[in-house]
Amino acid sequence: MMYRSNRLILFGLLAAWPAIAEENMDIDLIPRAIQDQMAPVVDRAPASGPRQRIYFENANTLASLRAGLLVPFPSQRPPTWQEEFFIDARKEWSLLKNFNFAYSGRMNLRVEENLPIPRTENVRHDFREGYLSWEALDRTYLDLGRINLKSGVALGYNPTDFFKSRSVVEALSSDLTVLREDRLGTLMGRAQHVWAGGALSAVFAPRLFNPRSIYTNLGLPSFNPMFDRTNAHGRVLVKGNANIAGGVSTEFLIYHEGNRFQLGANVTEELSHNIVGYAEWAGGRRASLIDDALRYGKQTGSIPVRTPSALPEDGHKSFQSDLSVGASYSTETRITFNLEYHFHQAGFSQRDWNNWFNSGSGLPAYLSRVPAQLWYIRSYALDQQEPISTHTAFLRADWVDAFFPKLELTAFINIDLFDGSAFVQVTADYYLSNAWTVGGLVTRNFGKYRSDHGSLPQSSALLFKVARYL
Amino acid sequence: MFFRSGLLPALVIGFSAAAYGQTAQEIIAGTDRVRNPGQPFHSIDILTEYVSGRPKAQSHLAVYSKEDPSTRQFRNLIVYIEPPRDAGKMVLLDGHYFWFYDPASKASVRISPQQRLIGQASVADVLIVNLAVDYRGTLVGTEAIQDADRREHQCWHLDMKAADDRASYNRVEYWIEKGTFYPIKGKFYSDSGRLLKILYYKAFQDRLGGVRPTVGIIIDAVDSALVSTINFLEARFQDIPDAWFQRDYLPRLKAE
Numbered sequence: 001m002m003y004r005s006n007r008l009i010l011f012g013l014l015a016a017w018p019a020i021a022e023e024n025m026d027i028d029l030i031p032r033a034i035q036d037q038m039a040p041v042v043d044r045a046p047a048s049g050p051r052q053r054i055y056f057e058n059a060n061t062l063a064s065l066r067a068g069l070l071v072p073f074p075s076q077r078p079p080t081w082q083e084e085f086f087i088d089a090r091k092e093w094s095l096l097k098n099f100n101f102a103y104s105g106r107m108n109l110r111v112e113e114n115l116p117i118p119r120t121e122n123v124r125h126d127f128r129e130g131y132l133s134w135e136a137l138d139r140t141y142l143d144l145g146r147i148n149l150k151s152g153v154a155l156g157y158n159p160t161d162f163f164k165s166r167s168v169v170e171a172l173s174s175d176l177t178v179l180r181e182d183r184l185g186t187l188m189g190r191a192q193h194v195w196a197g198g199a200l201s202a203v204f205a206p207r208l209f210n211p212r213s214i215y216t217n218l219g220l221p222s223f224n225p226m227f228d229r230t231n232a233h234g235r236v237l238v239k240g241n242a243n244i245a246g247g248v249s250t251e252f253l254i255y256h257e258g259n260r261f262q263l264g265a266n267v268t269e270e271l272s273h274n275i276v277g278y279a280e281w282a283g284g285r286r287a288s289l290i291d292d293a294l295r296y297g298k299q300t301g302s303i304p305v306r307t308p309s310a311l312p313e314d315g316h317k318s319f320q321s322d323l324s325v326g327a328s329y330s331t332e333t334r335i336t337f338n339l340e341y342h343f344h345q346a347g348f349s350q351r352d353w354n355n356w357f358n359s360g361s362g363l364p365a366y367l368s369r370v371p372a373q374l375w376y377i378r379s380y381a382l383d384q385q386e387p388i389s390t391h392t393a394f395l396r397a398d399w400v401d402a403f404f405p406k407l408e409l410t411a412f413i414n415i416d417l418f419d420g421s422a423f424v425q426v427t428a429d430y431y432l433s434n435a436w437t438v439g440g441l442v443t444r445n446f447g448k449y450r451s452d453h454g455s456l457p458q459s460s461a462l463l464f465k466v467a468r469y470l
Numbered sequence: 471m472f473f474r475s476g477l478l479p480a481l482v483i484g485f486s487a488a489a490y491g492q493t494a495q496e497i498i499a500g501t502d503r504v505r506n507p508g509q510p511f512h513s514i515d516i517l518t519e520y521v522s523g524r525p526k527a528q529s530h531l532a533v534y535s536k537e538d539p540s541t542r543q544f545r546n547l548i549v550y551i552e553p554p555r556d557a558g559k560m561v562l563l564d565g566h567y568f569w570f571y572d573p574a575s576k577a578s579v580r581i582s583p584q585q586r587l588i589g590q591a592s593v594a595d596v597l598i599v600n601l602a603v604d605y606r607g608t609l610v611g612t613e614a615i616q617d618a619d620r621r622e623h624q625c626w627h628l629d630m631k632a633a634d635d636r637a638s639y640n641r642v643e644y645w646i647e648k649g650t651f652y653p654i655k656g657k658f659y660s661d662s663g664r665l666l667k668i669l670y671y672k673a674f675q676d677r678l679g680g681v682r683p684t685v686g687i688i689i690d691a692v693d694s695a696l697v698s699t700i701n702f703l704e705a706r707f708q709d710i711p712d713a714w715f716q717r718d719y720l721p722r723l724k725a726e
Contacts, residue, residue, distance in 0.1 A: 035619070050550060149576070196713050434527055
């Protein structure tokens with residue numbers, strides 16, 4: 001019996017021999033350096049630890065502008081070239097037991113068309129964060145200082161990211177994931193408790209300054225923390241999150257700013273092995289974007305108080321919603337797509353767009369205040385990080401190791417669903433080594449002259465960058 | 471015909487292996503005990519990526535691992551220490567909840583099981599996993615196969631299918647040394663049946679209270695020019711509170 005069994009095993013092994021030999025061929029794929037157990041030689045920067053990131057970056061931008069805009073651009077047009085060099089630092093220090101201090105900022109040196117050297121505006125420090133953190137009890141924290149507080153789960157537009165307004169100083173990219181990297185925090189006190197099932201946070205940000213007019217590219221101060229951007233209103237936020245069974249994760253928010261209440265909610269769910277669905281909603285009583293913009297312009301002196309409005313004002317407030325709903329889909333070839341629909345009820349309707357174009361086109365020169373107001377509304381929306389249109393769609397693709405290893409391609413398109421006009425950005429980053437990255441991006445506004453993106457002064461732009469991480 | 475298909479040899483070998491008295495699940499559980507200690511632990515892992523045979527990049531990852539007593543699946547928290555451009559980024563892998571956190575943008579992004587396999591942190595899904603929980607195995611047979619150093623080992627060959635949708639891969643093949651339960655080699659397949667990764671274990675040393683592999687070699691089967699090694703360094707037992715696996719804790723983690 002044993003003899004027969006051994007014969008069967010031997011017989012089986014002989015029959016399986018080609019498969020085993022093939023199995024051993026996988027070893028040939030292992031590089032010689034590993035097989036010989038040689039120490040890897042890698043050009044890598046010195047270990048700095050996970051609590052800091054410091055890097056230099058040089059970026060050159062070239063832009064082409066449109067001629068013959070339907071609504072003439074009232075002020076100095078955007079620059080056609082820009083050169084920017086900056087040092088960006090983020091670092092945390094452990095102080096006494098349970099005390100930490102965090103700093104985050106960027107020192108910029110910039111030259112651009114209409115901003116020659118030397119001017120004080122050539123040098124600018126963006127003080128993003130500086131705060132003290134104390135773990136008063138186990139996983140109960142008190143934070144005080146300038147904190148960059150971000151909420152939301154969507155990629156293209158975050159209705160519940162209540163502290164985003166006026167926080168972006170100067171954008172080198174329109175990709176929201178990049179914009180968030182250089183935005184100013186708000187002076188606040190924050191209490192937070194994290195436990196196994198969720199987290200609860202309460203935030204209070206005091207009003208310390210009066211609102212000031214929207215900063216222009218040439219009017220950015222050199223060494224000014226610009227707290228007027230972030231602390232012009234008293235703000236309170238309470239938010240909590242919890243995981244619900246079945247792979248659903250939720251977050252609920254209550255926000256108060258000035259005399260305005262807002263509620264918010266975030267939900268994410270794993271829909272399949274490759275798909276995550278998410279939705280983000282915020283709602284509260286507010287005026288329309290047009291009313292808010294014109295009121296703010298008059299409040300800060302950008303628009304003369306007695307000037308008649310260029311667009312019909314509604315005046316009344318109502319409950320208005322903001323929504324981002326979308327899904328991410330990842331492929332086996334390392335591409336992740338995000339498709340989102342954005343709804344901004346206070347934004348421009350089709351009638352508002354018609355009014356915007358009808359009011360601003362074909363005007364005599366002495367009525368230049370009209371295009372000034374019209375463009376002010378759009379710059380207000382940009383400053384507040386609000387979409388200008390009520391209905392927009394967003395598609396983003398991120399491809400890791402695209403075509404060859406260490407090349408990352410990112411592209412996104414933002415489409416105004418009223419007129420089909422779009423903003424497109426394609427970014428390429430090549431990680432030359434652990435320390436060096438080279439990259440570039442191309443942007444273009446597509447659309448007819450009488451459309452959201454087709455009416456903008458900038459047609460396309462090209463940016464090259466080199467970064468060195470320390 | 472039967473021999474060419476491998477069906478008869480598999481049946482014959484499977485019959486003889488079963489005669490050893492080990493079920494497939496017992497063998498898988500045995501190799502899980504070799505790879506994973508029974509307590510929460512922290513390790514520093516160095517991932518070296520080779521492109522066409524040359525070292526191209528290196529990542530240092532701090533990994534915090536803890537078994538969920540209710541599911542017996544591992545909860546992993548991975549912090550990038552290097553490269554400097556990624557310093558402080560984190561990936562949380564906890565049951566159905568996967569989050570990516572970037573301290574530069576302060577953003578936490580929910581990622582799918584497929585998306586967690588993109589990037590260096592995916593090594594945790596290959597290396598720190600309770601296969602006996604995530605997969606149902608079948609003993610294919612015993613085979614003498616070579617390890618990464620071309621030393622031959624008598625191994626159990628197991629074919630595993632995902633037990634539920636929490637498993638990172640749809641199918642895994644594993645070769646486990648008979649007697650020692652040392653993992654020698656693994657192959658990982660996608661939902662579509664595509665071979666994604668080939669893994670070799672080596673350098674078995676005393677670590678975290680047992681003899682365990684300290685080096686893994688991961689061959690990218692989609693692009694075989696890409697090969698990574700992972701060295702487990704500075705492993706130690708560490709108490710890890712459950713709150714660490716909460717996405718709002720990620721900005722608070724002071725990784726070393």
